[in-house]
Amino acid sequence: MAVYTEVPDEELSAFLATYDIGTVLSYKGIAEGVENTNYFLHTTGGTYILTLYEKRVREADLPFFLALMQHLARKGLNCPLPVGNRQGEPLGRLAGRPAAIITFLDGIAVRRPSAQHCAALGAALARLHLAGEDFPMARPNSLSLDAWAPLFAQAEAQADTVSDRLAERTRRELDHLAGAWPQGLPTGVIHADLFTDNVFFIGPEVSGLIDFYFACTDALAYDLAICLNAWCFETDGSFNLTKGRAMLAGYQSVRRLSPDEVEALPVLCRGSAMRFMLTRLVDWLNVPPGALVKPKDPLEYDRKLNFHKHVRHAREYGLDA
Numbered sequence: 274m275a276v277y278t279e280v281p282d283e284e285l286s287a288f289l290a291t292y293d294i295g296t297v298l299s300y301k302g303i304a305e306g307v308e309n310t311n312y313f314l315h316t317t318g319g320t321y322i323l324t325l326y327e328k329r330v331r332e333a334d335l336p337f338f339l340a341l342m343q344h345l346a347r348k349g350l351n352c353p354l355p356v357g358n359r360q361g362e363p364l365g366r367l368a369g370r371p372a373a374i375i376t377f378l379d380g381i382a383v384r385r386p387s388a389q390h391c392a393a394l395g396a397a398l399a400r401l402h403l404a405g406e407d408f409p410m411a412r413p414n415s416l417s418l419d420a421w422a423p424l425f426a427q428a429e430a431q432a433d434t435v436s437d438r439l440a441e442r443t444r445r446e447l448d449h450l451a452g453a454w455p456q457g458l459p460t461g462v463i464h465a466d467l468f469t470d471n472v473f474f475i476g477p478e479v480s481g482l483i484d485f486y487f488a489c490t491d492a493l494a495y496d497l498a499i500c501l502n503a504w505c506f507e508t509d510g511s512f513n514l515t516k517g518r519a520m521l522a523g524y525q526s527v528r529r530l531s532p533d534e535v536e537a538l539p540v541l542c543r544g545s546a547m548r549f550m551l552t553r554l555v556d557w558l559n560v561p562p563g564a565l566v567k568p569k570d571p572l573e574y575d576r577k578l579n580f581h582k583h584v585r586h587a588r589e590y591g592l593d594a
């Protein structure tokens with residue numbers, strides 16, 4: 274459960290008094306998520322999500338994330354809308370943290386997606402990429418190639434306590450990625466964390482996308498690589514080709530991949546696996562005392578990384594020739 278910051282009742286009431294959404298009826302810490310503190314918030318005006326932004330979110334980036342949600346919603350994408358306070362400001366401070374209230378979205382996050390879910394997700398991802406085309410702000414990906422060596426440095430000394438020879442494996446892979454990382458691919462707004470817990474479904478349809486706090490400007494195909502990793506592996510560690518095929522076809526039904534994106538997909542999948550292995554490893558080794566959070570398993574992503582090392586062509590993910 275991710276509640277890093279407890280919000281005292283009186284502070285919440287004082288915070289809400291700066292908004293026009295009524296008074297608090299109830300609020301409750303949310304059991305999912307690892308990055309930020311989230312509460313369900315019921316007021317006399319409706320149901321909302323209250324988010325307190327924690328360590329990995331830079332305060333200077335918050336205007337980008339909040340403006341992006343507004344832009345995507347205007348373009349017809351179903352994502353949360355930041356609620357402005359009486360001054361029209363979407364961002365405030367609560368319990369010592371930057372905080373925002375966002376609209377509540379209906380739908381259910383599927384734990385074990387089917388191929389049909391993967392197809393719908395692929396199409397939704399491509400729609401997000403198209404909707405982001407005219408978003409005027411930019412934010413470099415602060416968790417891409419250049420960030421990986423410094424992240425690893427935070428965990429290297431203890432890495433072998435998590436898995437035998439993990440440090441050496443990771444060092445070698447970082448060298449490989451530094452030499453092989455593709456340049457010049459089509460770029461734009463990417464979500465960069467579109468895991469199953471960040472996508473809501475009603476029946477087989479995607480009903481909403483949430484958690485835009487890693488969104489940035491980067492290669493569009495890297496976002497697809499993140500989703501292939503997050504959605505298309507089974508719990509036994511095997512890649513599900515049917516799900517991969519469904520996701521890639523869903524994506525391409527909305528936006529076609531260019532030949533250089535197709536060629537780059539295996540290395541993008543490797544890089545994406547590295548990114549999540551590293552952030553998980555650092556978190557695994559540094560659980561803040563007293564925090565109600567269950568860190569995620571870094572080795573799941575070490576195993577995915579090892580799978581991608583043997584992939585030579587995107588056909589092996591199910592891309593039609």
Ligand SMILES: Nc1ncnc2c1ncn2[C@@H]1O[C@H](COP(=O)(O)OP(=O)(O)OP(=O)(O)O)[C@@H](O)[C@H]1O
Pocket residue numbers: 275303305306307308309310311322353375376377378379382466468470471483484486
């Ligand atoms: N707008 C929303 N509408 C409905 N539920 C929401 C909304 N935003 C967040 N939630 C709920 O809160 C949970 C945690 O939110 P979120 O994924 O943004 O947290 P996080 O700590 O940033 O997570 P992650 O670990 O995925 O980065 C979600 O899984 C969902 O259950």
Ligand SMILES: N[C@@H](CCO)C(=O)O
Pocket residue numbers: 307308466468549552553569
């Ligand atoms: N989706 C991430 C957590 C948020 O960065 C993970 O599963 O590691």
